[in-house]
Amino acid sequence: MKIHDLDTPSLLIEQDVMLQNIIQMQRYAHENNVSLRPHTKTHKSSYIALLQSDQGAAGITVAKVGEAEVMAKAGLKDIFIANEIVGTKKLERIKALQKSIDISFGLDSIAQAKMIEEVFDRDEKANVLIEIEVGENRSGIIEEQDFIDLLNYIKSTESILFKGIFSHDGHSYGANNIDELREIHLESQRRTLRFATIARDAGLPPATVSIGSTPSLVHNFPILDGVTEIRPGTYIYMDASQANVVGSLRMNAASVLATVMSRPTAERVVLDVGAKGLTMQKRSKGITATNGMGIIVGFEGVEIDSMYDEHSLIYNRNFRDQVQVGDQVRIIPNHICPVVNLYDYFYLVSGEDVLHEIPIDCRGKLQ
Numbered sequence: 001m002k003i004h005d006l007d008t009p010s011l012l013i014e015q016d017v018m019l020q021n022i023i024q025m026q027r028y029a030h031e032n033n034v035s036l037r038p039h040t041k042t043h044k045s046s047y048i049a050l051l052q053s054d055q056g057a058a059g060i061t062v063a064k065v066g067e068a069e070v071m072a073k074a075g076l077k078d079i080f081i082a083n084e085i086v087g088t089k090k091l092e093r094i095k096a097l098q099k100s101i102d103i104s105f106g107l108d109s110i111a112q113a114k115m116i117e118e119v120f121d122r123d124e125k126a127n128v129l130i131e132i133e134v135g136e137n138r139s140g141i142i143e144e145q146d147f148i149d150l151l152n153y154i155k156s157t158e159s160i161l162f163k164g165i166f167s168h169d170g171h172s173y174g175a176n177n178i179d180e181l182r183e184i185h186l187e188s189q190r191r192t193l194r195f196a197t198i199a200r201d202a203g204l205p206p207a208t209v210s211i212g213s214t215p216s217l218v219h220n221f222p223i224l225d226g227v228t229e230i231r232p233g234t235y236i237y238m239d240a241s242q243a244n245v246v247g248s249l250r251m252n253a254a255s256v257l258a259t260v261m262s263r264p265t266a267e268r269v270v271l272d273v274g275a276k277g278l279t280m281q282k283r284s285k286g287i288t289a290t291n292g293m294g295i296i297v298g299f300e301g302v303e304i305d306s307m308y309d310e311h312s313l314i315y316n317r318n319f320r321d322q323v324q325v326g327d328q329v330r331i332i333p334n335h336i337c338p339v340v341n342l343y344d345y346f347y348l349v350s351g352e353d354v355l356h357e358i359p360i361d362c363r364g365k366l367q
Contacts, residue, residue: 008328011340022236029230034229035059037210037229039212040061044067045361062081063083066362082212084112085105091118095120102127113150127161128161129206129208132147132166132191134168134169136169138168151199165206173283188213193209215242241289255331256330258277258331260325268313273312274307274312275309276309279333279335280307293334294331295331297331312331
C-alpha cells in the first residue's frame with residue numbers, strides 16, 4: 001500500500017528517521033556512561049518501546065499506571081512511572097504489577113508516603129524515586145529541609161524502598177537560545193546532584209540519579225558525573241517545536257496526513273483535520289516557540305492559521321494556487337505527544353510505502 005491510498009487524517013511515522021533517532025540517543029547515553037530510560041508518553045506504543053529496548057534502553061519510563069500495565073503485558077520488565085502516584089486504587093495496581101516486573105514510581109511528600117504505607121508492607125515494599133524540582137515549577141521537592149524530612153520519614157518506615165532521585169528540566173523548552181538551553185541543562189543537573197549528596201549524607205545513597213528533557217539532550221551537551229540515567233521522550237518523533245531546537249526537520253519522524261477539502265477563497269484552504277486530530281496547542285516562548293498550529297511539509301513558510309474541531313484553515317495564496325481539492329498534505333504538529341494520544345494506530349512508512357499499521361495501545365490510559 002502507498003501513502004496516498006490511506007484515508008485521512010492518518011498519523012504517519014517515518015521508520016528510518018525514527019530508528020536513527022533511537023540509535024542516536026542510545027549512542028549519546030553510551031558515550032556519557034549513563035543508562036537510557038526513554039519516556040514512552042510520546043509514542044504510547046509497546047511496539048516502539050520494545051524497539052527502544054532492543055536497541056539498548058535499560059528500561060522505560062511511563063506517565064501513568066495504565067501505561068505501565070499495557071507495557072508490562074507486552075513484555076517490558078523494567079518500568080518507572082515518572083509521576084507522583086496518589087490513591088489506593090492506583091497503588092494497589094502497582095503492587096500487583098510488582099509481582100512480575102521491576103516497577104518504581106515518583107514521590108515528593110510525606111503525605112503521599114503515608115498513603116503508600118497503607119498499601120505496601122515490609123514484605124512487599126514500594127520502590128520510589130523522589131522528584132526534585134529544578135525550575136519547571138511543577139511537582140517535586142523544592143526545599144532541602146523538606147527533602148531531609150522525607151528521607152527521615154522513609155527511614156522510619158518498613159514499606160518504602162528509596163531507589164534514588166529524578167528531575168525534569170521542562171523549563172528548557174522556554175530557553176531563548178542554545179547557550180541558555182545549555183545552562184539550564186547544566187544547572188538542573190547541579191541542583192539534582194546537590195540533592196543526591198544530601199541523600200548520601202543522610203545515609204540513603206541514591207542508586208539512580210535520573211534526568212530528562214528532549215531539548216537539553218539532543219545537542220550532545222555534557223552529562224555531569226553522578227548522573228546515572230536520562231529520560232528523554234519526544235526525541236523519537238520530534239515535532240515542530242523541537243525542530244526549532246535542532247534547526248531543521250531532519251529528525252522529524254511524525255506527521256499527520258490530511259486532505260484538502262475546500263478552497264473557498266483566493267487565499268483560504270481547508271484541511272480535513274482539526275483540533276481532534278492535531279490539538280490546538282502552541283509553544284509560546286523561547287527556542288521552541290511555534291508560529292501557527294502546524295507546519296505543512298514541502299511548502300516552506302506555510303502553516304496552519306487556525307482550527308475548528310474537524311477543520312484546519314490555511315490562509316496563503318501561493319499554497320492555495322498549488323493544491324487542489326482532494327490533494328493530500330502532511331502536517332508536522334506543534335506538540336506530538338498529545339497528538340499521538342488522539343489516534344488508535346499509526347502507520348509506519350518508508351518513502352511512499354506503508355509498511356505496517358501499529359496500534360497505539362497506551363492511548364487513553366490516563367489513570
